[in-house]
Amino acid sequence: MKLALTASFALAAAAGIAAVFIARDTSPVAASAQDPAAAAAAPRPAGPERAAAPEAARLPLPTDLKFESSDQSKSAKPEDEEIDVQFQFINDGDQPVVIREVESTCGCLKASADRKTYPPGEAGTIEATFKLGSFTGTQQKWVRIHTTNRVEPYRLSLSVTIPDVVVMEPDLVQWQIGEKPVPQKIKVTVVQDDPVNITDISNTRPHNMTVEKKVIKEGREYELTLTPNTTDEPMLGVVRITTDCPILKHQRKLAFFSIVKEKKQPKAEAGAGEKSE
Amino acid sequence: MKSLAAIAAQAAALLALASGAGALVKAFHPNAPALYLQEEPLGKNEVTLDIIRGWGAPPLWIDARQREAYGEDHIPGALLINEQEFDELILEAIEPLGQAQVEGRNIVVYCGSHGCKASHKVAEELSSRLGLGDQVFVLRRGWKAWIEDRDGR
Numbered sequence: 229m230k231l232a233l234t235a236s237f238a239l240a241a242a243a244g245i246a247a248v249f250i251a252r253d254t255s256p257v258a259a260s261a262q263d264p265a266a267a268a269a270a271p272r273p274a275g276p277e278r279a280a281a282p283e284a285a286r287l288p289l290p291t292d293l294k295f296e297s298s299d300q301s302k303s304a305k306p307e308d309e310e311i312d313v314q315f316q317f318i319n320d321g322d323q324p325v326v327i328r329e330v331e332s333t334c335g336c337l338k339a340s341a342d343r344k345t346y347p348p349g350e351a352g353t354i355e356a357t358f359k360l361g362s363f364t365g366t367q368q369k370w371v372r373i374h375t376t377n378r379v380e381p382y383r384l385s386l387s388v389t390i391p392d393v394v395v396m397e398p399d400l401v402q403w404q405i406g407e408k409p410v411p412q413k414i415k416v417t418v419v420q421d422d423p424v425n426i427t428d429i430s431n432t433r434p435h436n437m438t439v440e441k442k443v444i445k446e447g448r449e450y451e452l453t454l455t456p457n458t459t460d461e462p463m464l465g466v467v468r469i470t471t472d473c474p475i476l477k478h479q480r481k482l483a484f485f486s487i488v489k490e491k492k493q494p495k496a497e498a499g500a501g502e503k504s505e
Numbered sequence: 506m507k508s509l510a511a512i513a514a515q516a517a518a519l520l521a522l523a524s525g526a527g528a529l530v531k532a533f534h535p536n537a538p539a540l541y542l543q544e545e546p547l548g549k550n551e552v553t554l555d556i557i558r559g560w561g562a563p564p565l566w567i568d569a570r571q572r573e574a575y576g577e578d579h580i581p582g583a584l585l586i587n588e589q590e591f592d593e594l595i596l597e598a599i600e601p602l603g604q605a606q607v608e609g610r611n612i613v614v615y616c617g618s619h620g621c622k623a624s625h626k627v628a629e630e631l632s633s634r635l636g637l638g639d640q641v642f643v644l645r646r647g648w649k650a651w652i653e654d655r656d657g658r
Binding site for chain 1: 570595596599603606623635637
């Protein structure tokens, strides 16, 4: 008898703790502590059901947003200033889902939901606009959707490939302090169909760095030769080319030069292989 | 009258049963929440304000947030270099960055909070494209950490 009493008491306690544990973080009521709008929209049991089941002990049925595609890839044209993307979804659960926050990992990516609350069976859209700025290559950005139906946010990924018009390779040349100031070359290549000419070259250290241009193929390929006067002191600078490219954001290109204690290792390909947030 | 030992044993048994049931629900319930009891370990090149205070010399701060956020407020002396305006902004910042390189002064990049990735991207550009290497760090939790520290929260 004593054992039976103890066991039933233990089971009741276990059920209570488990229910509170789950309800604390997953019920819409719990979310309402942070978001009054969520509280207003959260479903509440009515009548006898309400009387019989304390809110903290209710286990919500699985509710989920199903996205048509949570990873999207886009290709931009060189002249594009921004890219718009839509992430379509549907609430396939039996509880309303409230969007608490749409968060982006980059200031360049603005995203928003087309409404705040999605009843069961309702479709919705997350609209995202990626401002390309001076990005080139493959850029991957993420949007996190914080909702009332689960603690972990939904993660949406956008990968955009932005073509270059002019490429400088390498984009960093280095000398070690005290080494012979031998000239180093940067190749400038026009990678789009229309020819582009270099109209100006400047550098931020004109007293200690000479930059000379050689035309390899007019409008297509150039070679810059950088020669420091001395490698006695550390130095960091930029060489900037200005071109007649009709697309404003591609008119200028930068490469860097430095005199350092220790040269860095050649860099691995950045950006393209980036797959995780 | 029960002995104290018997009561303690019963209480321990109850606690064990309840914990076990809770753990099972946590493990198998489809909506079980993640646990946030432990702080994530610092990532590669990530630093906290406490670590920075231990450096002795103050770092050169780089603000990787949007221009508007920087305009509203920023860490005193911080330079604005964000991802999407990198090529324009780096020209204005190249002199102080060069000075930091000469002095061997650390460079710390921050963005809005732990959720943003801009600080890591800008740090990677400074480290790799400008060859500043292991002089470049990222402030864990960024501007949010700075504000909380400044306001004593």
